[in-house]
Amino acid sequence: MNVRLEREWPALGAVAALYLFLAIAAPSFYHFENLRDLALANVPVLLVAAGMTLVIVIAQIDISVGSLFAVAGVTFGVFVKAGLPLWLAPFAAILVGAALGAVNGGLISFVRAPSIVVTLATMIIWRESLRWSTGGAWIEDLPANFQWFGLGQQAGQAVIVAIALVLFALFWWASDNLSVFRAVYATGSDSEAARLAGIPVKQVLFGVFVLMGALTGIAAVLNAVRFSDVPANSGMDLELKAIAAVVVGGTPITGGRGSLLGTFIGVLLLGSIGPALTFLGINPYWEKAVQGAIILATVLFDALRMHRARRLAIA
């Protein structure tokens, strides 16, 4: 695997520093229960951020994933309630996610509408359609084996985290080893050059958004089974969390570069802030402020580095 850490090391350094500091100042942070809860809570962001990495590498954005997450979760609940077998229902929900992703991708790649506007529109449409069709009511009275896939809490938790990590690792591996990912990076760097090199740019772009939808669907399913009911308003701010993690992980918002390793570090860093504050005895209301500061620091750091690189190039 091609690990160069050119752009990831600031985030990696911050994570290392934070965890080292916690080991000294608040060793109880390392209790198994805490780490397990931290992992569980970040499963949705991790999977969505994986897709978002590709979306941003290809120089686009998708802010509809939070709404899509809610729709896929509710769909999953409705399918299970309607009697679809528990092994089949997740695939149905993932398919719905992919289909909604295809709507985004179709409008962006074939109609050439700007992704920020398209996904802003679908973000609102999906959220509001869901509110209208469910009346805001949760999907309740699900079969007993819905929660934790009927595996019991401990095994269920382990399975969820394992699925997410394995998927992410697969994705990471694929990004280095599947030729189609080359096409994604090339398109994000310079779509005209990629087109002239014979890469089917539109299809690649479309595929990335479908994948984004499918991953969000998986994230929604893994999140839903943690509870006995499915809320109709889940996934709020999920798109922002995912974008933040990708950016903090060193993927420039202008596309063409970036890595899934960086995104993993970004999720880990931003996701650890809340629990860390709690264990350090600081008011957890500071969580968002600290996260914001980290994002700002990343951007400033990058700007400084660019500035220095330019000065060196001139000299």
Added chain:
Amino acid sequence: MLTYTRRLPITTPLVLEARQIRKSYGAVHALRGVSFDLYAGEVHALVGENGAGKSTLIKILTGAVEPDAGEILLHGERIVENSPAKARALGISVIYQQPALFPDLTVAENIALASESGSLLRRVDWRSRRARASELLARVGSHVSPDARAGSLSMPEQQMVEIAKALDANARVLIMDEPTASLGDQDAASLFRLVDELRAKGTAIIYISHRFEELFLLANRVTILRDGISIQTCAMADVTNADLIRLMVGRELDTVFPKHKTTLGETVFEVRDLSCSRLGVKKASLTIRAGEILGLAGLVGSGRTQLAEALFGLAPLESGEVLLNGERLSIESPADAVRAGLAYVPEDRRRHGVILNLSIAVNSTLASLGKISNSRGFLNAATEKQLANDCIAKLGVKAPSADTLARNLSGGNQQKVALARWLMTDPKVLILDEPTQGIDVGAKSEIYHLIGRLAASGLAILMISSETLEILGLSDRIAVMAKGEIVGLLERDKATPQLILEMALT
């Protein structure tokens, strides 16, 4: 030193003088000593081949570019620290080949932007602004409304607005760069009347055009540029068409061009009556044999790049067919073209030839991902590395390793990587668009050797170039384009720079 005979009233004052202007971009010497003078009430033509330095000279006069050496005098006073704003304030206006209006502003606003000054917070007097615009438009004989959005106008209409803009700036020196390139005959005629009128009022005009008949109609004097040097200035009445062409080309072929001895094979590539209105290509036909280099010559804007793009599936064709080894191809996208065995190394390498953020290895394998991955699309890192290293060795790319980013390579080496990408696809036909543009002299020769070797290996090569010497030195045959059409085909031993230029100017 300037040698010229002047047939102007001695009484007109000298307006502008350029003395020994020099300018290099890196290793490329754009201007190597240009001297030039301009009198009030004179139309002074500036001619030269593509790359002779006309554009650079204009940029220097208008303050867009700073010269390395030499000086510019306006009314005998040296212009120091020239800038676009300063040049305009001094009364030097320019009208470019392509109109450069703000498409979302109205005609009146566009005109006002060029001339109004004052505080950014001043109140806009819309009525006088419109009245002024109407008056200027009437003067140039344009019927467009001052309230029309500039972007909604046709090219000729926009060009007339540009001229109105220049009038408004009260230009004492007006530079016109191919002003008729986007105009029809009628609009051109009213432009000529206007030029004459301005001259009568004492405006000094620098007029650049490839259309010699216009120059004979309008110009008092002409200065010929060649290779960044002002070769000669003479009265228009003293020269003929043939003189101008001889002076523009003016040198013998030297031996920088290694034409490899090749025996030409069968016809590999054939294009019949290809038309594409979106790209402005009309009824193009050509054939290329195995091992042959077909040069495609013509002026900038003659449709050579557009023909290459049409062949590569970048725009839908109206008619015509493309045959490879006698089989008809249907190419609707670059992906189809690549599959069929075509390769296209585009002009403007830094933008579309290589992807600057990616490594040499990734760049060189980008068009042949199938080769470095198995049937399920998994990349084979070892194969990739090997292929990339092979091409580095074969093409002589100078870089620390295959992982070096393209942005850290020199122009010549980037071009080699762009070539490597396409050679890896085992193409039958290679289309090169300005293969040595902006590359320093040493690297140029390397690229020429490379192209020669590729032809010798049996490739059919279509080479677009604006450098007549490059075309003559490398091509087996030369097709000349003008206005989207192929207007002539020359055998290598029959082709001369004069002949090519004459054809290109038709």
